[in-house]
Amino acid sequence: MRVVHVITRLILGGAQENTLLTVEGLMRMGGFEVSLVTGPPEGPEGDLIDRARANGVDLVMMDELVRPIRPVTDFKALRRLKRYLKQERPAVVHTHSSKAGILGRRAALKAGVPTIIHTIHGLPFHPSQSRLTYRTYVRLERMAARWSTRIISVADVMTANALAEGIGRPEQFVTIRSGMDADAFLRADDLREATRAELGIAPGDVVIGKIARLFELKGHEYLLPAFRQVLADAPEALLLLVGDGLLREDLEAETRRLGIADRVIFTGLVPPDRIPALIGAMDLVVHCSLREGLARVLPQALIAGRPAISYDVDGAREVVIDGETGRLLPAKSIDGLAEAMRDLVRNPDLRKRMGAEGQRRCCNEFRAETMVERIADLYRDVAAAT
Numbered sequence: 001m002r003v004v005h006v007i008t009r010l011i012l013g014g015a016q017e018n019t020l021l022t023v024e025g026l027m028r029m030g031g032f033e034v035s036l037v038t039g040p041p042e043g044p045e046g047d048l049i050d051r052a053r054a055n056g057v058d059l060v061m062m063d064e065l066v067r068p069i070r071p072v073t074d075f076k077a078l079r080r081l082k083r084y085l086k087q088e089r090p091a092v093v094h095t096h097s098s099k100a101g102i103l104g105r106r107a108a109l110k111a112g113v114p115t116i117i118h119t120i121h122g123l124p125f126h127p128s129q130s131r132l133t134y135r136t137y138v139r140l141e142r143m144a145a146r147w148s149t150r151i152i153s154v155a156d157v158m159t160a161n162a163l164a165e166g167i168g169r170p171e172q173f174v175t176i177r178s179g180m181d182a183d184a185f186l187r188a189d190d191l192r193e194a195t196r197a198e199l200g201i202a203p204g205d206v207v208i209g210k211i212a213r214l215f216e217l218k219g220h221e222y223l224l225p226a227f228r229q230v231l232a233d234a235p236e237a238l239l240l241l242v243g244d245g246l247l248r249e250d251l252e253a254e255t256r257r258l259g260i261a262d263r264v265i266f267t268g269l270v271p272p273d274r275i276p277a278l279i280g281a282m283d284l285v286v287h288c289s290l291r292e293g294l295a296r297v298l299p300q301a302l303i304a305g306r307p308a309i310s311y312d313v314d315g316a317r318e319v320v321i322d323g324e325t326g327r328l329l330p331a332k333s334i335d336g337l338a339e340a341m342r343d344l345v346r347n348p349d350l351r352k353r354m355g356a357e358g359q360r361r362c363c364n365e366f367r368a369e370t371m372v373e374r375i376a377d378l379y380r381d382v383a384a385a386t
Helices: 014-029 049-054 071-088 098-110 131-146 156-164 182-186 188-199 220-233 248-258 272-281 297-303 314-318 335-346 348-362 368-385
Strands: 002-009 033-039 058-061 092-096 115-120 150-153 173-175 206-211 237-242 264-268 284-287 308-311 326-329
Touching (some): 002 071, 002 098, 014 115, 014 368, 092 368, 115 368, 150 156, 156 173, 182 272, 206 335, 220 335, 237 335, 335 348
Parallel strands (some): 002 092, 033 058, 115 150, 284 308
């Protein structure tokens, strides 16, 4: 079965890792001929281009497929995508992210592709936007849903939120969790001591970790003042911030202003295969983003046996069960975030109990192999009915 995946940027990010794992998994499975179309990996986040090429992925680079809205460039991207799909004649086009989802689905429709699949990794509209921007994205997604054979959500709440805005029909949607190398996270403790020593973490430090781009809507502005509160009662706490981005200098300056710089470590950019070891060095994981589909770091932490603290946004509540696998808090909370972190820092038995329950719930559900099998089954089922 000929399948073409389309995504805007193959940067280091959850949607991109999910997409690449899907392509690689389909290639290993056999019975599929897969290509991945992507635009230039603009931005400071790092990219997965070298990994894709090293693993033999048929990577098609289109410079016109860019993330910002640029009408002339977007029209060129649409025209080039349509031309490519007419030439390749795939049985399935599978799009990811909003921009590639709109252009890719439109091009597939015009090229006569029989099966068009789209994955919602995170909806493009959110409460922080202006009303005009929000409504524009909703209208575009409603239109693109009409071109879709099926729509995959990474979390049930994504489906509910889409349907609430009149996007798609209930029978179009299916939830398939983001996949990952679960075994790597199950082995996270194997490199714990070596990783902590490398980072200069003392044996008595209790490490609170956050893995996210240093970017808007990731919630660092709430985490840093909350962490300062934690240090007042739990000086053994240490904050490990994994990732890089445009806000790096501002956040480093903020740690100095708050007087916590000596208890905060910035790792900078790290490759995806480094994440299990870094989670192994942590004792609990915090994710206080204001907008996510279902952040990969949450099941990753839980598979590694680490409790997770998250703001109650989008799909977080589907894995962070308050009081069982971690703590779920109102978005933008600072005092509540501080209290939750403080409780887990001071209570190792609670961390162990929550981490074990999270591992039990998430281990098999979020395996890459499970995701790829479900996606392959969806392709076959839809193609058979077409």
